[in-house]
Amino acid sequence: KAGVTQTPRYLIKTRGQQVTLSCSPISGHRSVSWYQQTPGQGLQFLFEYFSETQRNKGNFPGRFSGRQFSNSRSEMNVSTLELGDSALYLCASSFSQQVGSGNTIYFGEGSWLTVV
Amino acid sequence: TQLLEQSPQFLSIQEGENLTVYCNSSSVFSSLQWYRQEPGEGPVLLVTVVTGGEVKKLKRLTFQFGDARKDSSLHITAAQPGDTGLYLCAGALSQGAQKLVFGQGTRLTINP
Numbered sequence: 584k585a586g587v588t589q590t591p592r593y594l595i596k597t598r599g600q601q602v603t604l605s606c607s608p609i610s611g612h613r614s615v616s617w618y619q620q621t622p623g624q625g626l627q628f629l630f631e632y633f634s635e636t637q638r639n640k641g642n643f644p645g646r647f648s649g650r651q652f653s654n655s656r657s658e659m660n661v662s663t664l665e666l667g668d669s670a671l672y673l674c675a676s677s678f679s680q681q682v683g684s685g686n687t688i689y690f691g692e693g694s695w696l697t698v699v
Numbered sequence: 700t701q702l703l704e705q706s707p708q709f710l711s712i713q714e715g716e717n718l719t720v721y722c723n724s725s726s727v728f729s730s731l732q733w734y735r736q737e738p739g740e741g742p743v744l745l746v747t748v749v750t751g752g753e754v755k756k757l758k759r760l761t762f763q764f765g766d767a768r769k770d771s772s773l774h775i776t777a778a779q780p781g782d783t784g785l786y787l788c789a790g791a792l793s794q795g796a797q798k799l800v801f802g803q804g805t806r807l808t809i810n811p
Contacts, residue, residue, distance in 0.1 A: 587741070690734075
């Protein structure tokens with residue numbers, strides 16, 4: 584079956600602009616989470632969605648937002664981009680919210696965002 | 700403050716040697732996962748450990764979860780160049796939420 588699909592794969596934006604990243608989870612998966620990966624901070628949790636509801640949110644400013652649609656597809660938006668937002672943004676999906684054996688979390692290849 | 704301390708951050712060894720990567724925390728995790736990430740790709744799950752003291756083996760890789768569920772280790776026996784990559788540990792503080800806390804990662808290089 585197809586994996587987690589993220590679009591776009593690469594993009595360059597200017598400071599002050601906004602960006603929307605898209606994630607299509609594996610078919611049948613209802614839980615989607617987003618992470619930011621940078622060389623300095625590593626992987627940091629952004630938010631988690633299940634059945635169109637945000638279940639958890641990480642320690643990121645309000646410029647970072649997201650949503651999930653009825654088909655489980657998810658988008659995240661970053662407004663008023665800053666240089667420090669340059670990162671790999673990873674989406675992950677799983678069948679349920681449970682973390683543990685039997686519920687594998689699958690990551691997409693990520694969207695590389697460069698802010699200039 | 701890093702909730703999960705992973706060490707070493709960089710490791711370069713010769714083919715055939717053994718190595719151990721550690722993840723330590725003062726927090727208790729409901730489960731801990733190990734991932735491997737290749738350049739330009741997302742992390743790929745290697746194993747999930749759930750029970751304190753649990754040991755899982757995946758060919759030459761041995762994963763252990765501490766008795767108190769606060770730490771974990773990954774041991775690779777007879778490392779091969781194909782083992783080269785970024786290894787990440789990630790802990791789940793709650794079983795009912797997908798909020799994973801990641802270690803900084805160990806960049807492993809196996810030299811032929």
